[in-house]
Amino acid sequence: MRKQTVTAEDVAKRAGVSRAVVSRALSSNGSISPSTKEKVLRAAQELGYQVNFLAQGLNRQRSHLIGVIVARIGDPFRSSLLEGLLHEIQRRGYQALVTEITGEQDLTPTLRRFTQFRVSGVIVTSGKPPETLVNECVSQQIPVVGINRQPDIPLVDFVCSDNDSGAYQAAEQLFHSGCRRFGWLNNRGSTWAGMMRGEAFYQALHQLGVDTQRHISDITASEEGYEGGFQAARAWTGELPAGIFCANAQLACGFLDGMRQRGKFAPQDFHLIGFDNTPQSGQFSYQLTTLHQDVSEIARRALTRLLERAKNPLQPSRIEWVKVELIHRQTSPRIG
Amino acid sequence: MRKQTVTAEDVAKRAGVSRAVVSRALSSNGSISPSTKEKVLRAAQELGYQVNFLAQGLNRQRSHLIGVIVARIGDPFRSSLLEGLLHEIQRRGYQALVTEITGEQDLTPTLRRFTQFRVSGVIVTSGKPPETLVNECVSQQIPVVGINRQPDIPLVDFVCSDNDSGAYQAAEQLFHSGCRRFGWLNNRGSTWAGMMRGEAFYQALHQLGVDTQRHISDITASEEGYEGGFQAARAWTGELPAGIFCANAQLACGFLDGMRQRGKFAPQDFHLIGFDNTPQSGQFSYQLTTLHQDVSEIARRALTRLLERAKNPLQPSRIEWVKVELIHRQTSPRIG
DNA sequence: TTGAAAGCGTTACCAA
C-alpha cells in the first residue's frame, strides 16, 4: 500500500532535486534558477502535490487562518457582514475560522483556540474582548481588529460605520420633513454602535434647534430584534412622536409591524428611519428609509488593517469610519 | 528575550517529567499515574500552556477542524442552518472552517484547501461536489456529509429534511381547506431539494384524486429569493390557483408581496404554503403557513454521521430524513 | 544556485 499523501519529498525525488528546492519553488522565497523552478513545478503538478498547511504553519509560526468572532448570525445584518468578511478573507488567500459566541463568556476560550491555531489575525464583530486576552494576542503578534465595537483597546484597530454621520442624516431628514417631536428607539442592553447612534441623534437635533429635553422621547424595547421592536410599538402609550430614529433595521421592522397592528402607518402617522439597510428593509411590506452600511467596504478595510498590523505590530491603534448613506424609502420619503 | 510561547517541553521541565508524559497527561491517552498527571496539569496551568494545534494536527494527521461549505449566507434559512452547524461543531469540540462559494467552480479549490488543513470532516450545504474530488477526500479518510443535497455519492452521508412528508402535509392542508386548483411555485434552476418538494406535491395531489395535468399550474420565477417570488407574482397572468405551494420561504414572501401589490391577499384570494419557517415568515406582515425545518436536528445528525464515518470510513452511504412540521399561520389557516 | 541539516511542537512506539 503506497503512501496516502504526496509530500515535498516525493516532488523533490521526481524533479531530481532536494526538498529545500521544492520549498523555494513553491514559495518563491529564496533564490532558484528559472529552469529548475519550472522543473519542480511540473513535477508537483504531475504528482498533484498540495502543501500541508499544518506543517507549513507550524514551521512559519503562522497559519493562513483568520479567526472571525460573530454572534446571532440569524440577524440579517450580521449575516451579511459575515458574508462580506468571508468573501474578503478568501479573496486575499486566507481561510476563515468562524466562531459564534452566545455571550461574553465565550470570548476567552474562543480567542484562546484561535491562538492555538496560530491564526494570522482575529476579527471581532461581537462582544468586547477582555484586555488581558487581547494582550495575549498582541504578545503573540496576532493582529486584532474590531468591527463596530467601542474603539478603546490599545494596539487594536477598529473599523466602524460612521454612526455620527448616519444619525445626523437621519435627524436632518426627519427635521426637514417637518417633524418636531422625535423618538429614539433602541433596545435595553444595546450594542455600543446603537448607543452611539442615539447620542449622535440627540446632538444633531440639538444643533437643529430642537429642545432635546422636551421633544425627544426614548422608546426602549425590552429585547432586541424584530420582536423587541414589535413589542415596543404595542406597549407605547404616550403620544406617537412624528419622527422616529431607530438603532437598527430589525427593531425598526418590528416597530413598523407593531404599529401597523394598532392601525398606525408610516409615513402617514409617523416617520421612521432605521439603520443597516438589510434586504428585508427594502421589501414591499416595509420599504424602510434607512442608513446603508457598506459591508464590503467594512470588510475590505478590516482585512487591510489586519495585514498591515501584521507587518507592523506596534503601530498606534487606528480607527476608520466608513461612510453610511441614507436610502430614501417610504417610511420617510425623500423631501422635495 | 524569553521565548514567546510555552511548549510541552517547558511544562515537562517544570513538572520534572518528560515531554511524553506531558502529552499523556493532557490527551488522557496512554497510561499515567494519577499523581504525576496532577503534577503535570498543575504545571501546565501555572505556565498557561496551550497545545499547539498545528503541531498536534501534523502529528495526528488530522486537525480539529471541520470544513463547512455554504453559499448566499444572506438568505435567512441558510444563515440559520449555518448557525446551527456552528453551534453543533463547537459543542463537540471542533472548530469550523467556513467557506462561502459563489458557484460550482469554487468547490474544487475549497475542498482542496480543506484537505490541506487536514480537516476532520467536510459539510456541504451548497453545490454538488464532483465525484473525483469527493474520492480524494474519501481516500484521505475525510468524511463528507451533504445537507439537503441529492444523495447519490458513494461513501458520502446525507441529512435531508423530509421533503416528501412536507409536500404531503402541504397538499393535504390545501386540499382539505377546499382548494381544487393548485399552483407550484419554484424558481428556474432550483436546488435539488426544491425540485423534490415539487415532485412530491404533484404526487400527493394525485393521490388525493386531483387531476395533476389540468389542475396544477407551475409558477416559475426567473430568479431565486424574494425578488424572484415578487416578480413571479407580478408577472402571473392566468387565473390565480386557489392553493399554492412554494419551494421556500423567501420565494413565498416575495410572492405574497407581489400579489399584495396587485390587490390579492392570502388567505382571502389564495392559500399559500412555504417551506423553511424562517424568522421572517412568522412576522406580522407575512404570517406565512410553512413547513418548519429543524436546523438543530439537522446539524446534530450531520455531526453524528461525520464522526461515525470517521471511525468507519467504508460503511455504506446513509441517508437520514429529518421530520418537518407544518406551522399553521394566516396564509393557510388551520382547518376546523 | 543548490543541498544538508536543524528545527517547528506534538504524538506514538518501544524499551526500560
Place this chain on the structure above:
DNA sequence: TTGGTAACGCTTTCAA
C-alpha cells in the same frame, strides 16, 4: 508507569 526517540511535512539558515 515512564523516558527516549523517531516520525509528521515543511522552511530556513548555512555551507558548498
